[in-house]
Amino acid sequence: MGVLAHIDAGKTSLTERLLHAAGVIDELGSVDDGNTQTDSLALERRRGITIKSAVVSFPLGDVTVNLIDTPGHPDFIAEVERVLGVLDGAVLVVSAVEGVQAQTRVLMRTLRRLGIPVLIFVNKIDRGGARCAGVLRDIAAKLAPASVAMGAVTGEGRRDARFVPYGPGDADDALAETLAEHDDALLAAYVEGTPVPYRRLRRALAGQTRRALAHPVFLGSAITGAGVPELIGGIRDLLPAARGDAGGPLSGTVFKVERGPAGEKAAYVRLFSGTVRVRDVVPFGDGREGKVTSIALFDRGSAVRAPAVEAGRIARLHGLTEVRIGDAVGRPPRLARQHFAPPTLETVVVPGDPSGRAALHAALSQLAEQDPLINLRQDDVRQEISVSLYGEVQKEVIQETLAAEYGLGVTFRETTTICVERPAGTGAAVELIGKGGNPFLGTVGLRVEPAPIGSGVDFRLEVELGSMPYTFMRAVEDTVRETLGQGLYGWQVLDCVVTLTHSGYWARQSSAHGGFDKSMSSTAGDFRHLTPLVLMDALKRAGTRVYEPMHRFALELPADASAAVLAELARLGGVPGAAGPAGSAYRVDGVIPAARVHELEQRLPGLTRGEGMLESAFDSYQEVRGPAPARPRTDHNPLNRKEYLLHVIRLV
Incomplete structure (x- = not known):
């Protein structure tokens, strides 16, 4: 279960209250005092905001809840995105004072699009300025038309404010009217004026909530505890429990990666199917694998070592040294999707000490493992490192993290906007082996043409699949995708189809003494070096718009x-x-x-x-209207054949 909200709505305080109610902690922590259970980073405690998602587990009767506390600030939306793919349900927190805010709407739109069941908790009913009736109207108008208030508030805006849950006979008509939209039997009864038993309405509410068709709304205060017992009942009775098969094929998702004190990687994995045991060799990502050296399960607010983790649970796995965020463990559990917009800003990170450039790159590389959307860009020509951002607060967090965890002082250049390029037309180019000054032992022909917006990069073949060894074909495709990271103006090229139209190679040759003769035999390196020249030539002929x-x-x-x-x-x-x-x-x-x-x-x-x-x-x-903005290239510039060949093979 995820807890999501706009910043300062009280999400972390609600998590503390849930842990206290479940008996996991004896004393409530405070965001203001910096001693909450889930804000473990020193920076989080100092600033009073959540930056990294945190996992805690606690029992609610016979149901074990794995709760993920997520950041609320829009600059850390990427951290929320990684959590969404592993949720069975969510609690969306709305402030009774500030009401429905910008980030609240972004989150709810995404949750509804993904079909994730959501309970809504209106927090801070004890605060001055609380306006529960107005917030309920805003929720229905701006967040979820099928929202269902589960009770009323007395003493609104006072310390003794209370949540009074509805029972049989309270607001039954309003509940039936909302549920009838997706229940023909209830609709018929509602139209005919036939009373429906409250138990039948509760069953229908539970069913529609689990299918993300209805959204129960609880009201209360995370600070005083008002309304929290009723919310706990809703979590237990209305959200769907996981139904994983521990004996099934292995399938899970890595949604968080962190490093321990000694630099060792720990992968947070939600397991949908199967079982992982210590010393198992597990496949993950695109063909990588690793041996699990230890497993930590989340139990009653802490992580405890365990010999195995089964489907339905979240665990921290050690030993997977090459694991990355977003990797599937075993079979991919579901289609990987980007739920939020990509970062649209970038900045150059400047080391305080020029001699610390290598250490800065290593530190930022580790941060990029935890947040791939940082999108590290190394410009070897200008000796600069750029990172992508969602906002200025993220810049401050990177600065403080580098200082606190790596002892590196940095400053930043002015933040700039990240643009993209798309092909303006169709262009084709070809380099034939042994002809036209082609210094590589390979033939590559490529055609670039526009594709529908949002389609990404589609690589296709117009040659026989067996016309070249698979490793050469793969080298061409991988290099095409990598090269399109920088188009004619230096921006990433999106929404295009690239077709391999020509291919050719020289088969493996031996010298007079029977050894492999590289000068007469094609290698994958020939295709990796040749493809950027052909692709950028084709792209020049097609033209791009920014x-x-x-x-x-x-x-x-x-x-x-x-x-x-x-x-x-x-x-x-x-x-x-x-x-x-x-x-x-x-x-x-x-x-x-x-x-x-x-x-x-x-x-x-x-x-x-x-x-x-x-x-x-x-x-x-x-x-872009007017002159297209350009970004300096960070590669060997295949747009300039002479310069490119000079760098790649030291040949003019």
């Missing part, structure tokens, strides 16, 4: 401030869409370049007397 990331925004502001805000949007390149009154405020929707969102956030308070509210999230890529 696209910048756009955010969809929703602005709520005083009506008399709309003219000034619309003028500012125009200056920042924003394109307003729907606009009009929204209650007592004025609402403007539209899109704006991702690079200008931060500037809009800074300008908004002054333009709206501090009353403006902005929600924004990645929407799509839009073609």
